[in-house]
Amino acid sequence: MDVLVEPARTAAVSSHLARCGWVLETDFAAGSPFEHAATWRHPVWGYLDVHRWWPGIEIDPARAFDLLWAARHDRQFAGVGCAVPAVVDQRIILLLNAARAGAHARPQDLERSWRGLTRTEQQEVRARIGQFRAEPAFAVTQGGLERYRRRRSYRLWRAVGEPTSRTAEWCARVYAADGLTARARLIARAVLVNRQHLEVLAGRPLNRRELATAQWRRMLAGGREITKATARIGRRP
CATH class of the missing domain: 3.30.720 (Signal recognition particle alu RNA binding heterodimer, srp9/1)
Structure with a gap:
């Protein structure tokens, strides 16, 4: 949930x-x-x-929450009242999830949130996308991301939507980060393994030796990716 x-x-x-x-x-x-x-x-x-917050919405997260909350509906789940987003916002969330999924997006989500809508409903979605400044993520689902090359999030959405290396994804994350402090924090974390993710995959806590092995493999993989990227740059006319 x-x-x-x-x-x-x-x-x-x-x-x-x-x-x-x-x-x-x-x-x-x-x-x-x-x-x-x-x-x-x-x-x-x-x-x-x-x-x-929801990835793709680029206004201040607190402001985005206020907009979502103001348009909310109340629903009953197992006899308990719960606030849910308005239908237009549910459609936007499905679209933003599809943008993150890239080639793995579920066709039924795109059908329900965009392709199967009337023109009036699509216009409503576009207007709400504008309020959230979510145009780059929306463009991933429509094939027009290049129009947003000047947006800070452009590189990250391109990395998410296209097959790329982990190093390229981290570079995009650093570029998209807001401020020097956030960027420095990401750079510091980029060289470290994601311990929580590895332990979820393993289904148990990892010991020091396993973490050290994973860290060494990450360093080797990162070095290979950087070498390949440098070689590609060197071959460009």
Whole structure:
């Protein structure tokens, strides 16, 4: 299940989940290139992805939450009231998820969120996309990303949507980061293995030797990718 929380209340929600028996599996930094969601696991209720923003929406996360909240609807789930996004916002979320999935996007999501809509409904989606400044991500699903080369997020969406190396993806993440502090933090993390991700794959905690082996392999792979990229640059006319 996915939930979106007010960004300023993320820490409070996380603390409450921990008190209720949920276990953090991957935090925001380890979850994805966009660092937008943390994954929690419960022995009874399964998995929960807690989002603090939605990748592709490029206005301030707090402002984006306010817009989503203002247009929300109330629904009942198992007899409990729950706020859900407006239909137009649900369509946008499906489109943004499809943009992140790239070639692996589910055709039915694109059908429900765009291709199967009337012209009036598509115009409503486009208007809302503009409010969120989500044009680059939307363009990934429409084949027009090159129009947004001047946007800071362009390289990251290109890296997400096309087959590329991990080194290229990290470079795109650094370029898309907001401010020198954020960029320096990403550069420092780029050389380290994602321990949480590796332990999820292994299904258990890793010991020091296993982490050291994974780190060495990451350094070797990064070195090979940089060497290949340098060689390609050298061959350009």
